Amino acid sequence: LLRFKRLTTRLTVWIVLVSVVPLALASAIIYFQRASYIRAEALSRLQAIRDMKVRELEQWLDEREGDLNTLSRNHEVRRLEEVLSGKVSAEQRQATLKQTRALLRRYARYYKAFRELYIVSGTDLKVLVASNRQREGTDAALPDFARKVLGASEPMFSPVFYDPELKMPAMKVAAPIRCWQHNGRHRLGVVVARIDLQNTLYPVIQEREGMGKTGETLLVNKDVVAINALRFNRNAALRLKIHARPAVHAAKGRTGVIETGDYRDVRVLAAYTHIPRTGWGFVAKQDLSELHAPIDTMIWQMAVVILITMLLVSLVAAVLARNISRPVTHVAGVSRAIADGKLESRAEVAGEDEVAELGQSLNAMADSLARLISVRRATAAVTLAATEATTVEQFAQRVLAVLIETTQADVGAVYV
16 A cells, blocks of 8 residues: 555655556547557448449450450451451452451540450461551560450450550450351451550559548569559559568458558558459558557547646645645644643634644543643642641741632632
8 A cells, every 4th residue: 555654745655546547447448449449430431442443343354355356256357257267358358458447446535445456367366467567467565365365255454564656554355256157156356455454444543532641552473563653653563573471362362451561661551452354463452550650649638638637636636635634633733732731722623624623622521631630730839738748837928829829719728
């Protein structure tokens, strides 16, 4: 237990403790509850952003597939079967290619996501017709990709690559062109579109509403190399290999949430997942320092409240303790004076509380003690006067003088 020599100090300390300790406990409980809520809210928000962005990416991919499917099934594109079979004249061939070229150019103008479209022959994997005529007759870019699409039943996306013509990352989407005469079982070729990522995909990824000043979303390929520019590294696309755990997990096909370091070695909360269609890993993350900022602010606010409360309570407690201890100290001082022989000392009594009752008892005790001492002193004086007398006259004079002085009488007499 706390021990103090002065009552004022003891009262002050205990009043402060009784007032501040419950406040501190309540503040701690509120802090942990609110901190838990803030963390849960941040986690839920980040997961929601991840899922929303993935849905937007899936929708974006669906749109590109749908566009290519529509083009691959177009009547004018399928007429290329006659050209590829060699059953038409040179004039008819040129006319068919001209119509198909015009169709590809219309698609390139209408579909802003496509920078260029061309059709690759299924026999030699050379460009048969293209929206950019200069590409016709050349080898198809990414021939392995075109060959893989020939054996597929649905459109496919190429890996993201650096396009020297665009001087930026690009990707291709391709769909097989089926043969009418063989009920679609035979593939005549592949229609390929080069996608403008800068103006179509990247805005979807890099829109950061609700992610504060440090949040960002990013895509990585199967080699965990960034596909898009990052908030803190504008030149990261196809240049930065990321070793952070969320990106690695996402590239390997996992989904989850984790607190860890990011590519800057900064602690973040990250929600990640995998997009099987393209083999991409997707990560939505935000710095823990920003997520914990409301918690840190709350700590400072609570600390200020507790400090101000302690100061106010200490001031009030000091005043109350002084008012309580002052009469007690006064009574104690009177007691010491009486003990030192100052029997005329009396306590000043005010009010009707316990301290006032103590003062009254002390005064009554002092009165009783004074009377008792007075009687004893008188008895001793009478005894001394009686024993010193040698005659009746001396006895009467001396004893009578002591009695008159003791009783404060005006007249006294001794009868024999």
